[in-house]
Amino acid sequence: MALLLFLVLAIGIRPGFLEFPSGVRLVGGPHRCEGRVEVEWKGQWGTVCDDGWRMEEVAVVCRELGCGQAKSSPSGLLYSSSTENMPNILIQTVDCRGMEDTLAQCKLEDVFDCSREEAAGASCENPESVRLVGGPTHCEGRVEVQHQGQWSTVCNTGWNLRAAKVVCRQLGCGRALLTHKQCNKASQGQGPIWMSQISCSGQEAALQDCHLGLWEKNNCTHDEDTWVECEGAFELRLVGGDSHCSGRLEVLHRHVWGSVCDDGWGEKEDQMVCKQIGCGRSLSSSNKARKSYGPGVGRIWLDDVRCSGEEQSLEQCRHRFWGYHDCTHKEDVAVICSE
Missing domain, CATH: 3.10.250.10 (SRCR-like domain)
Structure with a gap:
């Protein structure tokens, strides 16, 4: 002692x-x-x-x-x-x-x-060696890498979804949603094209950890610039309650807040939400909470969410693809936490 x-x-x-x-x-x-x-x-x-x-x-x-x-x-x-x-x-x-x-x-x-x-x-300082530019957020845009103090584009030769996953992870964004083989004319870059023939497993922490071709040794043009779209950083909130620790659950996707369907939702999922927003533990079942806060409006983003209890955020739990569901707003999840 x-x-x-x-x-x-x-x-x-x-x-x-x-x-x-x-x-x-x-x-x-x-x-x-x-x-x-x-x-x-x-x-x-x-x-x-x-x-x-x-x-x-x-x-x-x-x-x-x-x-x-x-x-x-x-x-x-x-x-x-x-x-x-x-x-x-x-x-x-x-x-x-x-x-x-x-x-x-x-x-x-x-x-x-x-x-x-x-x-x-x-x-x-922001020492990142990769960025997405020209999109609506830092999680969507033309892929650029920094080399010798200069930012420039990446050729799509050899580029695939595994490489996009690495970029999204490195930038602190959500999952890779889409990787275009090329940008349109309006979103093409200028200047040198630093990199092509990238080969990633998808598990690397940063793009520079992938197998890279020779810098500036390629036959690419800016018609072949790479565009990547990631989910935004995962955000959730409880709305309609007396404080931010109780209310109907909403998640942010593509700059739009939407609700979550209660199919498969249970105590583990309730506890995950309270934990993630820093509100202690769940105090009430979702069925009771839903009646307290009523239905939402607009998009229903998630359905069939399943948490094991080991995840660090709701994003890591299993769920259907964004926007796919068979629910109405009468089934919106609501959560009451201990605050």
Whole structure:
């Protein structure tokens, strides 16, 4: 017990918050290296209070995420349209020297007096070597890679869905939906064509991990530029309730919020939703909750969702293809969480 108390005092956290956060991410920014700081603790994602938040802490976050140099420490409010949709604060104070490899190595203090309006943010360099341009979001567009400090296009010779999966994963987007063999005239690139003859297994973490042909050694023209479409970063919300932790479930797809059908939906799926939005555990069955919030309108995006309980987000659960269902809005899922 004495040793445990010594460790608690040494790392600067109070009893009740003895486990280190198991992950960190930046949410709501223009790319994965800028946004509101969120940490994962006991399977729940939450924000960090900006009390004492400095460039030293930002530097550690940037290092942990592989995002290059720290640029600034903006307010987390810049990356959320409403504090009601933000997860709970999980850490009150972070004290880093700036040389740590992970945020968990810094001194951490449990929450005792902090509101969502005080969420911390971080802005790092964006060292990504691949991007999608010319589309409506960063998850759809013409494939470009950076080589020798210059961005330019990728020839579609050898390109397939496996390569598209790698790009979508690398950019923090959802699943690859479509890979066009070529762009139309309006979306073609200019300048050099750096890469062709790409061969990916689909499991690589980044495009540069695939087998690549020789840089700038190809006979391609911009008529053969590659276009990729990914699902957007997976977002969900509960609407119509007293807080963001209760209501009818909606998911965002193609910039449109839509509901989820309750076919096959059960306790594991309820718990997954509450966990993902940082609202504790489910308090009520979906059947009861659905009667409380009524039917939705518009699109029904998901049906036959099946979770094993081991997934980290609803996106990883099994479900039909987006928009395919045999439901009406009388079957919309609703969830009540413990908050």
